[in-house]
Amino acid sequence: MIKVTLNDYLYNSGILGLIRIFEHSGIDYQKEGNQSILFEESALENFENYYFNYLIDEYGYDTSYSKMLNYESYLLNSKQNFNDDKQLEHFNEIIDNMKKWLTSNSYKNTYKFLTEIDYSFEATAKSLKKVSKKKNETFEDIADQVKETSETLLTCIENLKHPQARHYLVARTLSYQIVQGFWTNVAFLNSTASKKDLYIEYKNYFTDAVQNYLETKKNEKKYAKNKFQCATCDNTMGKLNETFDLTWLQKTGVDAARKSSHYWDHQRDIFICPICNLIYSCVPLGFTLVKGKGIFINNNQSIEQLISANLIPLRDGENELTMNELEEKAYYRILDVMDQNVESKKQLEIDNIQIVKFDKNNESRPYTFNILSKQKAALIVKAKKDLNYLVGKYLKEGREYTDLYQEIIKRIYNGQSFYDLLNKLMKLYISGDFKNLAAIYRILRISNTQFEGSKHFMTLDELQKVRGTGYYLRRAYKEQGQENKLSGISYRLLNALKVKNPNKFMETLIQAYSYKKMEIPSVFIQALSDEKKFQAIGYALLLGLNGYESNNEQGEEK
Template identity: 30%
Template sequence: MSAYIKLELSDWLYNAGIVGIVNILKHADNVVEFDGQSVSFGIECLDNFEEKYFNYFIDTYEKTMTYTRILEKIEKILNICIDDKKIDKEKLENLKKDINYIKDKMKRAAYKDVKLLVDKMDLDKNIQIKELKQLLIQNRNKILKIENIGYYNQQNKKSTPNAIIDKYLNTGMINIDKFYEDILEYAKCDKDKYKFNCCKCYSKIKEIKEGLSFLNRIYFDTARKTSNVWNFESDIEVCPICKLVYYCVPAGFTTIYGKGMFINANHSVENAVDINFKIKHEILNNNESNRSNSTFKALITALHESINDEAKYELADIQVVRYEDEKYRFNLLSRNILKVLNESKEELNYIIKCGFKEINTYFNIYEETLNKLLNNENLFMLIHKTLIFKISGYSDLHYNIGHIKNINKINFNFMRGVGYMENIERDILKSASGAGYYLKEAYKSKNSENKLDGIAYRLLNALKTNNKSMFMDTLLNCYLYTNKLVPQFFIDCLKDEIVFKTIGYSFVSGLIDGEEYKKTNEGGNN
């Protein structure tokens, strides 16, 4: 009977490694056995592990790599007859741009072997383009392996923008081909005389070597920074099996365009593998040209599926680990937040493509909304800002009042989820927005529509500063001017700050653009 390796869930980093090794082995059609919080596989699965390791990254991320974009441009060029002298000017300009793009990318280390032959070509004839295509296909695995590995600059603490592995591992220390032999030797040897322990699983180990310095942004170089440890003697070292797990961390994350995500669903290994697979599938199969919020969208989709599958396991707090801007970021999604996300899935879908530009930075409203929810923050400031921008006449706004109303609905769900407004019905938002719409109509009937922007500004200032007196003074003057009754819910909302702001912002949204109140679908894309 062959020897088996058994791995058990632990902290988020180790769990990412476990999910990674399962992904690699399953991609290679090896058998793994799940058992609650542990997973087992035969030690023979690690035979030829280096090839399995890199094949996983090559096949998984091929579509996101420069290699694929080069091939796409080559296909585009081949669809145009370069030798044809009757090519129109616009096509010729695009052709030159594509050829220059290809030549520029050929300067990278991944294309070293291909570049030697490309340098001898002019790339201005179809036959040469076809030869280049053939060369790239022949060198596919080698090129994609280098592109996936990337390069992490220790001095500048920067990684290659579109690479995968260098976000998590020191690429200068990658040595995967020895794992199988090291683990076999470790399994057979007599460990009774070993003096040290693995800092992760506490198994006996022979000596302290490099520690965990191969993990970027997590551990330090124990050989060069001895002052970081007690008595200048490091005891940070792992056994070959744990080292294998940590080397598989990049395969546990889903990484695209410099952003990575891992869901530490530690209810069971199978659950963790499944939910992270769903995220990977959503991100890598997203056909939209703008993928800036694809990781968030994938997270929500995967969580919705998990919530709908709640009968299989108890819905518990979930840790989300994100890699962004060369740093790890952590969020703990409580049961309440998970329910809010599930209740708000329609509203979230409506604001996916919404955004605005502030100074020189573009902000995606969907991403801003989820960032706040993941950090357990309410959305009042985001609602306030979007309303202010709307009445100020900013030109670079990609949203309408319907989108703001959806943000307010999401915020309503959030506030109820954290214990506020439990006795308030969601219909109050529509009533408040309708009141704003009818007040606007009353001003229009008096030919005083030009006063509404100033009124909206005063109401928003009162809401921002939580000044109920200012808000009610402005509101009463408006209703006196139009000779109408003030809706009762305005009086009731004064008892609670959260209800006051929720109703207030909903009212202003109807006042600013009452036409939106007529629309049955308040979402949509602008």
């Protein structure tokens, strides 16, 4: 039996990837205690196929291969006459795409392995030509050309449906699209392996090394003399050629051949065994990925919780999730599977959980890390509706875009205040450079939620009442045609909030109310004695003063 045990985030994502492969392929494994799994050596037979089968079934939908198959229904209809230029334009776009994909190097280097398909994809692609309609021609004049090209493309697609085409072409595409973001330069991603069978290359480098190592391990006397200790597990190796390093993992490890100065006396002393090497190859399959970005929840309390925390769907019905939506579902998934301690009231029982985010396009720092603590998790739960609203909402400043959802999540993680962001958004709204006042109110609610249970907290009703006072003050100015004065009042109130000066704030407010001969609501007395309530009261007033009246859950403006 082979045993692997939870370790750091990267190794744990590899273990999760391995488990996903086993479960997808119907391979048995056992859990030992909370932290380890056991599996038979026989589970590695045909492992290279299990590896790519999982990858293809999970991510094959987002490849050029799948896009070509999806063209079939349109092409069947296009055998009929086109009615407008847009249809012809889309038809030519399909021709361009299929020509480009079918003649790409990754496809051309793979065709020789499609031994069961008696068809030349490359020759067909090279023969494809766009259909053009001259000024003096009608759509009927080009109908025969459209029909002939459609039939050529449909024949090509029919051959692409062959299981061997999917087996090789999608695997090759995903090796670059998914795997290469996590590791490179070995096995099928070695610079010399682009024209080789990627299944055989994976087997030779990873699986065969494990099986050979396990054979040597059976000689107990010889194994006991091994002196090279694996840096990740308890295994030892007797020879350097049995060991591996981590330089092939992107932005991980040290190349001992080029930078031996990282080691004491220039002698390399960090090694991993072939089994751990195989585990690390499964790292890409442990992350949940969308468009080159992904997330892994390193809930390492147990194998069970690691699996449960990462049961994050990639799609919502027919639609692929965005990275923000994926991250949002990940947080709520964590909270759904947490144990709850039933005492006088239910509270989340949580150790600090590591959230690992991956970005393939960030070459200098592909991995970023956050810690989800008990308090932060509780805040995310309480602010769920408001966070949901902020998904897909952006602030544009010049050419720069700020993702409001990500900005709020970052502040929750880092324990940062929201008031500087509220001040900026409110100022931009008054100047006309930001339109979504509902988003500002949602952020104010999230900010206020973090104080729940303390003297600084304001109920939703209290916030709405303060907002209402701002609305009635605004109405008083509008009724007398003095609405132009509101922006000046708002800027002075904002400046007082920015420098946390309740006296200056009250001075401006008194002037505004006195000018209209209105009584100042008593709620503002609280602003003088509690700095945090002062901020919440101030921004709630400004929301009403600038026209936000909504009370509905969707946050739409009336």
